[in-house]
Amino acid sequence: MRDPRWLPWARWIVLGFLAVFTLTPLYVMATSAIKPLRDVQGDFQWFPSTVTLSPFFDMWRTVPLARYFANSLVVASVAAVASVTVAIFAAYAISRFRFPGRRVFSVVVLSTQMFPGILFLLPLFLIFVTLGNTIGIELFASRTGLIITYLTFSLPFSIWMLVGYFDSIPVALDEAAQVDGNGPIGALIRVVIPAAMPGIVAVTVYAFMTAWGEVLFASVLTDDATRTLAVGLQGYATQNDVYWNQVMAASLVVSVPVVAGFLLLQRFLVQGLTAGAVK
Numbered sequence: 001m002r003d004p005r006w007l008p009w010a011r012w013i014v015l016g017f018l019a020v021f022t023l024t025p026l027y028v029m030a031t032s033a034i035k036p037l038r039d040v041q042g043d044f045q046w047f048p049s050t051v052t053l054s055p056f057f058d059m060w061r062t063v064p065l066a067r068y069f070a071n072s073l074v075v076a077s078v079a080a081v082a083s084v085t086v087a088i089f090a091a092y093a094i095s096r097f098r099f100p101g102r103r104v105f106s107v108v109v110l111s112t113q114m115f116p117g118i119l120f121l122l123p124l125f126l127i128f129v130t131l132g133n134t135i136g137i138e139l140f141a142s143r144t145g146l147i148i149t150y151l152t153f154s155l156p157f158s159i160w161m162l163v164g165y166f167d168s169i170p171v172a173l174d175e176a177a178q179v180d181g182n183g184p185i186g187a188l189i190r191v192v193i194p195a196a197m198p199g200i201v202a203v204t205v206y207a208f209m210t211a212w213g214e215v216l217f218a219s220v221l222t223d224d225a226t227r228t229l230a231v232g233l234q235g236y237a238t239q240n241d242v243y244w245n246q247v248m249a250a251s252l253v254v255s256v257p258v259v260a261g262f263l264l265l266q267r268f269l270v271q272g273l274t275a276g277a278v279k
Contacts, residue, residue: 033249040244055249059236062246065253067225068232073257075143075228076211079150083207084200086151087158092188094159095166096174106163112156117216124149125220141223149217154207161206165199166192209258229254 032040033055035048059065093099094106128140139145169192177187193200218228233250236243 029248029251032245033252035245037241037243037245040248055243055245056253058243059246059250059253062243063232063235065229065232065250068227068229069253071143071222071226072212072229072254075146075150076208078143079147079154079211080204080207082147083151083154083158084162084204087155087162087203088188088193088200090159091162091166092184092192094163096171096184106160109156109159112153113160117153120149120152121217121220124152124217128221140221141226143226146218146221146226146228149221150207150211150214154210158203158207161203162196162199165196169195205261208261212258 031046031048034051034053036050036052036054039045039048039050094102125140128145131137132140139148173191173195174184174187177191178184182190213230214228215230218231222228222231229250233247233254236247236250
């Protein structure tokens with residue numbers, strides 16, 4: 001049966017609408033970043049009458065953006081790597097071994113995704129403050145505390161996703177590796193991880209993005225020294241003015257690591273998402 005003649009035109013119209021809907025905010029952001037502040041605060045113009053790159057230089061002096069950038073990079077990277085590292089071993093155990101409480105553990109891990117993050121904010125705050133006052137472990141207003149916080153919601157999702165990827169890998173590969181003299185850990189490292197690499201990369205990118213753009217926990221559990229980019233962008237709004245052109249310039253800079261990561265790992269992400277969809 002042939003498609004109706006109007007169907008290709010309808011597809012192009014829908015795709016064009018979606019492209020305009022997606023690219024218009026990016027265009028406004030990019031053009032606002034190269035305008036003087038008076039032009040951004042005035043009547044909106046689609047094409048800037050004056051082009052300047054000063055917002056890209058001034059944004060580093062208005063707020064300590066470099067420090068915020070370093071905090072976000074360290075916290076997001078460590079949280080993503082730690083989350084995926086622990087999730088690999090946990091998911092491998094759930095996928096390959098049968099032990100008492102396996103099903104209960106899997107249900108508990110999955111059920112943590114049902115609760116909004118704000119429910120964990122006050123308990124984590126109290127735990128961090130109590131640990132600092134009683135035994136001297138300073139987790140509040142520290143990078144370590146923020147990394148632990150992000151693990152509480154990225155680790156369960158990582159485990160759940162990797163269990164599905166490991167289940168799609170034939171157990172015969174593990175058995176073949178063990179015949180060659182490898183134990184369970186050797187089979188995991190030499191066979192399972194390389195076969196599941198697209199899924200591992202996809203989960204790592206998700207964990208990194210979740211920590212990179214998180215605002216709620218970072219706004220409460222950090223101070224001026226440990227503040228991240230998502231919270232630090234609020235510093236461009238003062239009591240007297242809002243530096244909108246610098247906000248837009250900083251937003252573009254903040255987006256660079258995520259966009260670059262997607263472009264570099266696109267092949268792995270497509271394979272990982274396809275494998276997850278097939279599962």
